[in-house]
Amino acid sequence: AQSVTQLDSHVSVSEGTPVLLRCNYSSSYSPSLFWYVQHPNKGLQLLLKYTSAATLVKGINGFEAEFKKSETSFHLTKPSAHMSDAAEYFCVVSEAADNKLTFGGGTRVLVKP
Amino acid sequence: GAVVSQHPSRVICKSGTSVKIECRSLDFQATTMFWYRQFPKKSLMLMATSNEGSKATYEQGVEKDKFLINHASLTLSTLTVTSAHPEDSSFYICSASRPLGGSSYEQYFGPGTRLTVT
Numbered sequence: 001a002q003s004v005t006q007l008d009s010h011v012s013v014s015e016g017t018p019v020l021l022r023c024n025y026s027s028s029y030s031p032s033l034f035w036y037v038q039h040p041n042k043g044l045q046l047l048l049k050y051t052s053a054a055t056l057v058k059g060i061n062g063f064e065a066e067f068k069k070s071e072t073s074f075h076l077t078k079p080s081a082h083m084s085d086a087a088e089y090f091c092v093v094s095e096a097a098d099n100k101l102t103f104g105g106g107t108r109v110l111v112k113p
Numbered sequence: 114g115a116v117v118s119q120h121p122s123r124v125i126c127k128s129g130t131s132v133k134i135e136c137r138s139l140d141f142q143a144t145t146m147f148w149y150r151q152f153p154k155k156s157l158m159l160m161a162t163s164n165e166g167s168k169a170t171y172e173q174g175v176e177k178d179k180f181l182i183n184h185a186s187l188t189l190s191t192l193t194v195t196s197a198h199p200e201d202s203s204f205y206i207c208s209a210s211r212p213l214g215g216s217s218y219e220q221y222f223g224p225g226t227r228l229t230v231t
Contacts, residue, residue: 036222042224043206043222043223043224043225044157044206044222046219049219051217090156090157099145099210099218099220100147100159100162101147101159101208101220102159103156103157103158104156105155105156106155106156108154
């Protein structure tokens with residue numbers, strides 16, 4: 001069975017400072033890992049994904065994440081937060097066998113001016 | 114990128130009535146679609162997997178007679194909430210699985226439907 005734990009339910013950063021969203025996963029197989037963003041009253045948008053290629057994955061809007069198998073982590077980072085980054089972020093795991101996605105609990109990001 | 118639409122985006126219905134939500138993949142064929150439910154300020158919970166031409170597979174704890182899923186074509190899946198009650202009020206999100214080659218797929222999400230039962 002697969003599971004995802006997002007370690008912070010809320011993260012508050014100042015505009016222009018780095019953002020770190022933490023995610024740990026559990027999977028019986030070689031997983032695919034994703035980060036999605038959800039702005040208020042909007043659909044989910046894929047930021048980036050890891051599918052057993054390079055462990056450092058670059059996504060859209062300056063985000064990147066590093067897959068660390070030894071730590072079962074897939075933390076999301078951005079060097080400089082923008083006001084438009086305020087949203088809910090979901091770490092997601094999938095095992096290829098069934099194509100099902102398991103969502104973490106989400107991290108709400110607040111960006112202060 | 115691939116586009117998935119949902120209709121309606123918002124619906125209000127009276128308790129005891131049924132409401133149908135449509136999920137369409139606009140520019141690709143999806144043999145598999147998924148339905149999720151999201152409570153306020155909560156994560157997405159997978160309700161069921163919808164396979165074209167066959168019965169949906171429901172997750173544990175989801176009432177299949179209450180949440181009827183039909184996947185009649187490769188571009189359309191519908192979720193019908195039957196005899197809706199206020200506790201069914203939620204944000205319902207669908208996704209469509211697009212094959213990328215081999216055994217690789219990517220899911221594309223619809224914008225969601227907010228259901229309010231009065």
